[in-house]
Amino acid sequence: MLAAILIFALASFPQAFSQEVGEIGGERSIEAESGHELQVHCSRERSRAAWKVIDEYLMPFVEQERYQIPSKCRLHPSNDLFRDQEQHKINYDFNQWQCGYCKKSFRAEKYLDQHFDNRHFDRLNVTDGKCLADLCGALHCDHVMDSRSVKKTRCNLAATAKNRHLCESLADRCFPLNLSPSAARLHELFLRQFCDAVTCSGKKKIFPKGGKKSVSVFYLAISILSLMLLPLFYLIVYLHQRYLLFS
Numbered sequence: 001m002l003a004a005i006l007i008f009a010l011a012s013f014p015q016a017f018s019q020e021v022g023e024i025g026g027e028r029s030i031e032a033e034s035g036h037e038l039q040v041h042c043s044r045e046r047s048r049a050a051w052k053v054i055d056e057y058l059m060p061f062v063e064q065e066r067y068q069i070p071s072k073c074r075l076h077p078s079n080d081l082f083r084d085q086e087q088h089k090i091n092y093d094f095n096q097w098q099c100g101y102c103k104k105s106f107r108a109e110k111y112l113d114q115h116f117d118n119r120h121f122d123r124l125n126v127t128d129g130k131c132l133a134d135l136c137g138a139l140h141c142d143h144v145m146d147s148r149s150v151k152k153t154r155c156n157l158a159a160t161a162k163n164r165h166l167c168e169s170l171a172d173r174c175f176p177l178n179l180s181p182s183a184a185r186l187h188e189l190f191l192r193q194f195c196d197a198v199t200c201s202g203k204k205k206i207f208p209k210g211g212k213k214s215v216s217v218f219y220l221a222i223s224i225l226s227l228m229l230l231p232l233f234y235l236i237v238y239l240h241q242r243y244l245l246f247s
């Protein structure tokens, strides 16, 4: 009996006094890890990349068309397992992250991710088919991911054909052709923006219609150009007035 108690105490000791990694704060209370094993087979990193792709390369066009993505579409925010947790990330600085549920601070996003896995796993939307990372083959997630974590592999014909089918079925489901003119336009855009480049030939450009970034770069270039041309315009007007005055 005594031996059993001793073994139990020894086994629980490291857990009871483990502190959360990367946590910021002077007066940190030592808390036991919940010890819950996360039984979710969905990559948070790749899901985040998929969300980034949707947000940058699809949503600007969806908003432009004032289109409501149907909830049965896998690109709808409610179909992202990690959406609620990701929305509860507060980022003050590159090395200061805070948990929106319990206000704990962390030095890096990865520590906050670990904290979510340990403490707030109940906020995961665990239902079948809600893993955004599963759509990466169609959404070109590698394109927006840290290039160091992307392994270059030879193009797999069978996998590419499967991804192509996945991509086209997303277009059909999310933007049904017969729903409305805007849905039909977005259906076409989705095929060009995402599905055309799901090929082994590598000849098609990924996201040929551009996205949030290219739109903002375009406006920035126009703004800078206007600011440069404005003084020139006034100089011409001034010189013209002067010329009129003296002639």
Ligand SMILES: [Zn+2]
Pocket: 099, 100, 101, 102, 103, 104, 115, 119, 120
């Ligand atoms: Zn928390």
